[in-house]
Structure formats: C-alpha cells, structure tokens
Amino acid sequence: MINVTIWNEFVHEKIHDEVKSVYPEGLHKALADGLNGEGFAIRTATLDQPEHGLTDEVLDSTDVLLWWGHMAHDRVSDEIAAKVAERVRGGMGFIVLHSGHFSKPFKRLMGTSCDLKWRVAGEQEIIWTVNPTHPICDGVDSRIILEHEEMYGEFFDIPAPDELVFISNFQGGEVFRSGCTFTRGAGKIFYFRPGHETYPTYYQPEVLKVIRNAIKWAHPARNAKQQFGKSEPVRPFGGVLV
Amino acid sequence: MINVTIWNEFVHEKIHDEVKSVYPEGLHKALADGLNGEGFAIRTATLDQPEHGLTDEVLDSTDVLLWWGHMAHDRVSDEIAAKVAERVRGGMGFIVLHSGHFSKPFKRLMGTSCDLKWRVAGEQEIIWTVNPTHPICDGVDSRIILEHEEMYGEFFDIPAPDELVFISNFQGGEVFRSGCTFTRGAGKIFYFRPGHETYPTYYQPEVLKVIRNAIKWAHPARNAKQQFGKSEPVRPFGGVLV
Amino acid sequence: MINVTIWNEFVHEKIHDEVKSVYPEGLHKALADGLNGEGFAIRTATLDQPEHGLTDEVLDSTDVLLWWGHMAHDRVSDEIAAKVAERVRGGMGFIVLHSGHFSKPFKRLMGTSCDLKWRVAGEQEIIWTVNPTHPICDGVDSRIILEHEEMYGEFFDIPAPDELVFISNFQGGEVFRSGCTFTRGAGKIFYFRPGHETYPTYYQPEVLKVIRNAIKWAHPARNAKQQFGKSEPVRPFGGVLV
Amino acid sequence: MINVTIWNEFVHEKIHDEVKSVYPEGLHKALADGLNGEGFAIRTATLDQPEHGLTDEVLDSTDVLLWWGHMAHDRVSDEIAAKVAERVRGGMGFIVLHSGHFSKPFKRLMGTSCDLKWRVAGEQEIIWTVNPTHPICDGVDSRIILEHEEMYGEFFDIPAPDELVFISNFQGGEVFRSGCTFTRGAGKIFYFRPGHETYPTYYQPEVLKVIRNAIKWAHPARNAKQQFGKSEPVRPFGGVLV
DSSP states (O other), X not given: OEEEEEEEOOOHHHHOHHHHHHSTTOHHHHHHHHHOSSSXXXXXXXXXXXXXXXXXXXXXXXXXXXXXXXXXXXXXXXHHHHHHHHHHHTTOEEEEEGGGGGSHHHHHHHOSOOOOEEEEXXXXXXXXXXXXXXXXXXXOOSEEEEEEXXXXXXXXXXXXXXXXXXXEEETTSOEEEEEEEEEETTEEEEEEOOOOTTSOGGGOHHHHHHHHHHHHHHSOOOOOOOOOEEXXXXXXXXXXXX | OEEXXXXXXXXXXXXXXXHHHHSTTOHHHHHHHHHOSSSEEEEEEEXXXXXXXXXXXXXXXXXXXEEEOSTTGGGSOHHHHHXXXXXHHTTOEEEEXXXXXXXXXXXXXXXXXXXXXXXXXXXXXXXXXXXTTSGGGTTOOSEEEEEEEEEEESOOOSOOOSEEEEEEEETTSOEEEEEEEEEETTEEEEEEOOOOTTSOGGGSHHHHHHHHHHHHHHSOOOOOOOOOEEOOOSSOOSOOOO | OEEXXXXXXXXXXHHOHHHXXXXXXXHHHHHHHHHOSSSEEEEEXXXXXXXXXXXXXXXXXXXXEEEEOSTTGGGSOXXXXXXXXXXXXXXXXXXXXXXXXXXXXXHHHHOSOOOOEXXXXXXXXXXXXXXXXXXXXXXXXXXXXXXXXXXXXXXXXXXXXXXXXXXXXXXXXXXXXXXXEEEETTEEEEEEXXXXXXXXXXXXXXHHHHHHHHHHXXXXXXXXXXXXXXXXXXXXXXXXXX | OEEEEEEEOOOHXXXXXXXXXXXXXXXXXXXXXXXXXXXXXXXXXXXXXXXXXXXXXXXXXXXXXEEEOSTTGGGSOHHHHHHHHHHHHTTOEEEEEXXXXXXXXXXXXXXXXXXXXXXXXXXXXXXXXXXXXXXXXXXXXXEEEEEEEEEEESOOOSOXXXXXXXXXXXXXXXXXXXXXXXXXXXXEEEXXXXXXXXXXXXXXXXHHHHHHHHHHHHSOOOOOOOOOEEOOOSSOOSOOOO
C-alpha cells in the first residue's frame, strides 16, 4: 500500500469557467479518480485548507506527494514550502506536475529559477520516451500524443536531471525535457510536464499510466537513516581525535 | 584574463593561534599567492568588509568566485548569500572549498542539507582521479596524497554531481566524493574537499594546480542570454495564441 | 517470479584447493543457495556445458543473468559473448560480479578496457552507500565491512556510470566505484565489485542482500518494443518522402 | 595548435549527382574549409586511401578526429575500426557526425546498436541548447534552424550521454538528442546530428561554430598516464601480497 497525497492549489477551477468545465471538481479530484486502483491510498489537499492541508499528520502518513499549482504559488506559505522540501529530503516521494515547476518547494529543491518558455495556443504535443528501461515507462508506448496542450520550451532552467525519461515536440517548433528525475537527500523527485488546466490531459490514460508508474518509482526505499557529524574511525589508525 | 575573487570568512586565522601559525595573513592570502601567474586577476574579499566585500561592483567584475567559510556561515547575510547564488545562476563560476559545503550560497544552489561525517585526527587523505579526461585533472597526477587532513565521509548529502572527478580515501576507513561539478542556470560550480584550516593544504602544489584548472573550467562561456516567458512559435502552425 | 540464471566459469573451484575449500560446489552454487527465497526461479550455468550453458532456450527464459568469471574469460566463445551482449540490449538484466569486469560481454557493452588496479593481500574493504535513495540499497546499512578482500583500485576504466551507488575504501589507500549502474538498449546492468574467489564474501548476508536488490532492479520493464528505421511523420507537414 | 583529421568515406559525392552538386569536392573538403582559421592544423583522410588514410603516422599526430560515413560503413576494415576506437580510449578526441552514428568505431565505443528512426523529406529541424554552460555552446545562439534536413528520431539507442547539449525538433513531430558527449578511457567523444549529404548543412555558420567548439572541447587533457594491474599499497598496512 502506497500512501499518496495529491495537492492542488484549486483556484482556477473555482474562478475560470473554462477550467471548471474541464475539471468541475478540481484537478485533484480528476487525478484521484484516475489514479485509483493500484494499491494506492489516495488523499487530496488544497491551498485553502488549514496549513494548506499539509499538516504534520498528513505528511507523516504520505509516501508520495503530487503537486499542481499555477496562479497561487505565492499564496503557499514559506513555512509549508520549507516543510515540504524538508520532507522530500527525508524520503517522501515528490511528483511535480506541469506549472508546479514554479512552485516554492520545487524551486527550493532545484536551486535554480526553473524558468522556461510557454505559449497557450492549443497546439499538439508529442512526448517521446528516451529511456525505455526506466520503470516510469513500464507499459507506456514509445510516444504519447496530446492533441491540445500548452507549449513549454527550452531552455528549462533546471539542474541536469539524473535521468531524462521523456522529451516533448511541440508543433510550433520547441522541445522540452518533459520527464526528469532527481534525488535530494533520501527523496526521489519526478517532474512531469503535461497538464494545462484548460485541456483534459489528466483524463488521458497514458498520462495517468505515467503518473502511476512514477508513484511506484518514487516510493521511498527502506534505507538505514544516514549518519552525519563527528564520527569515530571505522578502522583505527592510531590518530588522536581533536 | 580571468577575474578571480577569493572570499574567505577570515575568522579562525585571527582568533586561533594554531590556524594563524599556518595561514598568518589568512587562507585567502595564501590562495591568492599560490594561484598567481596564469593570467588571473586575483582579488580577495572577507566577511568583515562592507557587504562582506561582495558589492555589486566586485561581483560585476568577477568571472569566478572562490569560497572558504566555516565557523561564521551564519554571519553571512541572507541578502548577500542570495545575491551570490543569483550571480552563479547568471554565469559566474563558483568554486566551493572544504567547509564551504555548509555555506549559505552552496546550500541554496544544491537544494540539500550538504551534511557529511567529519573527524579531525591528522589522518592521511589520498585523492584519486576517477575522470582523467576532465580539464580539472589536466596535468594532475592520478593521486594526490595529503599527509594530514580532516576527514569528510559519505554519505555527503548533495545532488548526484554532473561529473565526479575525485574520490578520497581516508585512513580511518571512509570515502568521499572530493571533486564534484554541477551547473545551475548559466553557472558552473566545482566543489573541492581539501583545506582544513589547521593543515598547510593550500600550499601543496597539486592542490593549487587543481584549483587553477577549476578556475579555467568554471570561466563562463559566452552564451547568448536565454529567453524565458511567453514565446511566439518558431514554426507557424495556424494556432491562435490565447 | 523473476527468472535468474547464475553463470560461473567454475574453474578455480576445481583446480585450486584454497578456492575449493571456500566454495566446494562452486561460487554459483553458493550464490544460488544464498539468493534463494524471494520469488526468484534460480538456475546455474557454467563454462564447460554445451554453449557454456547459455542456449537460446535458457536465455529466452532468463530475466536477469549474473556473471562471475576470472581466469577463463578467453575460453568464452565470441559467439556466446556476442549473444549475451545482444540479449542484454534486448532487455535482459545483467549483474556483473567482481572479476567479471574483464569478461567479454561486459567489455562489449562498456566499450572500454575495463582495466583497474588490483592486489590480493587480505585487506579490509569498507563499502559505502553514496546513493541512499536507490532501490539497490533498500534495507542495506550505510556501510558494509568485508574483513578480507582483494583490492580493486581506481582508475577503473569504465564509462561514467548512470548511477554511482557504492564506493569502496581499501586499507592500502585505494578507492573504487564498487556499485555502478548502466543501461544499454532496453537492458539494465549492475556492476558489483566484491567477490574474490579465496574469500567467503558470497556468504555474507549484506552482500547477498545487495545482489537480491539488484536482481529486482534489473528485472526488465514491460516496454513497448522500440521502432527503428524509415518512419512516416507523426504530424503531416506537406513534405515529400524521398 | 590542435591537429585535426577529418575522415569522410567520400562515396556519395562521387556517384550521386545530387550530392556532388552540394559538395563537389567532398564533405571533408567543405568541412576543412569551413573549420579553418582557429589554430587548427587540418588534414583529411578518406576510405579509398591506403589504410583508409588512417595510418599510425596520421593517428599519432591527430588530436581530434572527425568522422562522416554512411553508405560504406561496412567497407571500413575491422582492423582500422578497432585501431580508431583504441586511439580514442587512449585520448584522441572523436567527433562523430550525422550518419556516423552507425560507423564501426562509434558502435564499438558505445556498446549499443546506435539505431534510430529516419526520414528524408526536406523538413525543418530546430536545434535547441539545453546546456548553455557547455563550452560546445560558446557563442552559439539558443537555437539553430536548418531549413531542410533529414529527420532522425528517438529512440536513439545510445547509452545515456554524460552531457546532453542539444535537442532537435523536427517538423514531422519527432525529437532527437542531437548533441551528446561521452568519455571512453582518456578520450572525449561528441556526437552531433546534422549533416545529411544532400543538404548544404556544413556551410551553415552556426553548425561550423558548434564543430569548432567541439574540437577545442575534445582536445585531450595532458593527464598522467593511468596505471593498471598489480599495485603495491600506497599506505602500508602489514598485509602480505599473494
């Protein structure tokens, strides 16, 4: 059983009719429904809940956290953002979706601006697998076609990912590193590009399949807690510790 | 001509006799002398100067910044630390030495705790090259022996480096990823482990050779400024921008 | 159920008493016994069997192949070596143990000499985890101590590994990248250093734990077969194919 | 002064009028002219010369070898292919252009099939920089537009590159990792995608700029020759060598 928490700022869906018509109960609800049924225990949390729904109790029982935010990044408190980043370093899996590239926890974990080019013009995106051995590609076709998506274009200002899993081609001529893995401390991070709020991307089965795979991949290993600080030698050598 | 600024907190050397005896005019002065003569224009800056010696004027004319700090990390202002990190993202090379692993700018750029094991016991460190093609190893022997150094041991909580250049063996049984490269934005970062303040490490010619090579490597490329934000298609496709 | 085939040249154990006393029925038998009981279906194969025990029938039903060889690398036929490398590219997991670094299939897959330093002097090896998030480290302590092992030292002439999982410290002062992952085509490869034939390394529980984890990690993903060669456009653009 | 040898199979240009009209004296001549004037001493070599023009004397005085081949890969002798690969491992820089992805030396060094998708339909290729800090991008715009090129599409069956520098977008919807670095032994390798024989790609200034940068990058470091084989301990520990 993997405990999954889906965090969504849940603002667009309340105030923009175009978004509401695609995700009437919120992106988080569509994701929760779509990801169901693989031994995941799924909860959701949103910005306007106390502590943005990310209390210690919730985080203590979260193996993998999904994050979707866009227009309200600044309304996430610094304290909660710092706590989420710290939990990731401590081993919680973290799957950052689409415009979450500019979220506070992701930027803290990357150490870069996470900036990019963008355009909303209903164009076609084709996502190609460049790492077919990766468990995130398990059972996924070598390409995923999204008929209408927002464009994100390089240069995407992130550190070189540990593993590059997907690259997108956009009709207007751009490319984008659309599936990237990172580790920070004991935590595994997957950034996955698709999911503009005005397109029904999160209903598309291949997209959900990738996210399901990513949840399993990001599930923390049961590793011994790392030791830090002043240490006795493993192999005595006659030296005197100061 | 590469403009190099060597930043040193310059505290130990004033208050600890043991350190003063090794670096009477400060670590920065020993480094400045030792790195001289390769077409570098070298300046130094220290904590107690206004803006820690890192004014906009200084940073504007710095190609590569070296950083040594230890007991006074917290006395570096958040503002200056943020500015240094931002300059690195903008292209300034950044060479972080030894206990600089815990400095504010390095931690911001890494996104991790940067924690490690340590021990001061005068033990032998042997630094091995694991990437002999790398320009930082140019003309450097396949191993560097430091007769007495502080131990730093794994797990070193950094992101997986882009390139691993050196690994250290310590007498007490530990290993350490002692030479690591990263990029953040347009900037190149090299972390180099040696240099505890009570040992004459920065007088050792091989250590200085590595740092000289790293300065040349970290010198920023003359790249076109990256474009971000809303973008017209490169290849028109009949879509309508929203 | 993962189908595992353990390949051992099985020569030392027949002709060297010192080895026979440690592995009386062969290294492969000790490994097969030690790895049992995790949903693995384990078979063994040895050099002196027809086709070295690696018939198409055996390879067709192998998910992950383990390889131990040393004094008889040259007696492995080029044909079988090429076939094994091809199967790895096709998705078969491949775990190369200790002196297998010089085996024909591994050298073909790496494209390098795979040379290294070595010394048999009964010295202590300490293996440190440098990637605690990795599934190969799952449940493994942050260090593994082998009281007596052969030394392997850097520079280890391999391509930069995709992931560096373990680094060893040897008593004589060397270091070694002891746990390295690679992919080739659809196949996942793990090189794991320990296991000199005169030491009881493959009876040590932590070593077996790492190999069990590696088997699970190397198990091929169920990916769509990649397409190669002449391709129609996904997105018609009015061009004429020549 | 960097000694550059440009190797071209030089077959298309003699027998296909369409190619001859673009490169009347051969691709190698166009490249030699275009790359001139940066402190390079440039020679060319072709398939029909004795030893394909790659005698020991030529290789002994080559710092960086460029390779273009396509229809005659099989006519390169195994002996010369092996020698070239061995020289690369020994430190010679190696820049593999376009259809050289299927050349014998490149495949030996990669250990994979190096297969890909392709299509000749005169479509537009846009090459994007994804690593603006890299010296191969020095002074290169963030995108290069080639109005007419052959399509190469993912999955490109290579090992994960050490550094990914460029990604291409093709009009028909594909993407490709167009600029990839690798190291093998002491040698640096750069694969650069563009250059189909029927298009005037190698006259385009940005393409030549990238290749010039790559030559400088691939120039071997002056590293101490690596030691391999049986080794005395650096740090005596009382063990007895067997």
